[in-house]
Amino acid sequence: MVRTVIFDMDGVIVDTEPVHRYAYYRHFEELGIEVPAAEYASFTGRSTRNVYQHLKDKHALALDVEELVLMKREFFNRAFDEKPDLDLLEGVRHLIEDLHQHQMQLILASSASKSTIDRVMRRFALGPYFSHLVSGEDFPRSKPDPAIFEHAASLSEAPKSQCVVIEDSSNGVSAAKAAGIYCIGYNSEHSPLQDLSHADLVVGHFRELTAEGIAALEPAVR
Known part of the structure; x- marks a missing residue:
């Protein structure tokens, strides 16, 4: 679970x-x-x-x-x-709210700088949903190095075997798998030329994901 x-x-x-x-x-x-x-x-x-x-x-x-x-x-x-038309990707706010309502812990682990992460959190009022915000600028090596996801998993209230990562990039999927974490690949139209074939599950839209569906995954026994 x-x-x-x-x-x-x-x-x-x-x-x-x-x-x-x-x-x-x-x-x-x-x-x-x-x-x-x-x-x-x-x-x-x-x-x-x-x-x-x-x-x-x-x-x-x-x-x-x-x-x-x-x-x-x-x-x-x-x-x-x-940029006035900058907005959240379709369906992601609903997924975040659904996960939060089901008492699931949310952690952000992004290669972006802390200042960019803070800008996004403020602009879209997402801060209250996430227990931790982890920036890639705190690590000497970027994804596909697994350090950022290993650290994020260490902040989880649950063991790593009960964590999943949602990623849209080849480097991100490789980092999650190298960290030993189940990875959902998001096939985003905004991230072209990305190989998500190593992800455990690939989706094309966030409507394919629900809190109950994610909770039911069994990463440790895949």
Whole structure:
């Protein structure tokens, strides 16, 4: 029986990907570097710090990683605050409320920065539903490294065998499985080119998930 649900954020709860893409490419232009679409797709699920460490090494960028992260964050914050049509993904609020009403513990484990997580929580009033908010910026390696999900599971009131992760990215699914946690892959139209084949269950819409259905999963004996 599942008692704790660990949510990714970008592409699962809210589609901030267009805002991130806008911010990244504005910054890439400013830095004078080219990032092909396939390479950009590989960044999905990785922290901003990890992405800029990769770009710094590849392009021999003079600025340090922290400066690069802060510069990109300025582009993102401005676009986030000015984007009027930014909304939760269809069906996810109902699922969150359903899980909460069934006394299931919800934990957020996102590669996003703490400031971005806080922005999303405030804008959509989601804070009261989550017992813990875990940011990828607190870990030296990004998904597919399992550290963020191992930490999230350690915060659960239930054992790891009674946790599930909801993820939309190849890196996120790999991280959840490496952490030994049952993973529901969300096949989001907002996260293209992602391989979810290693997930234990794949859904295309949150209407396919209910609190009772998730609780009835038996991750430990799959």
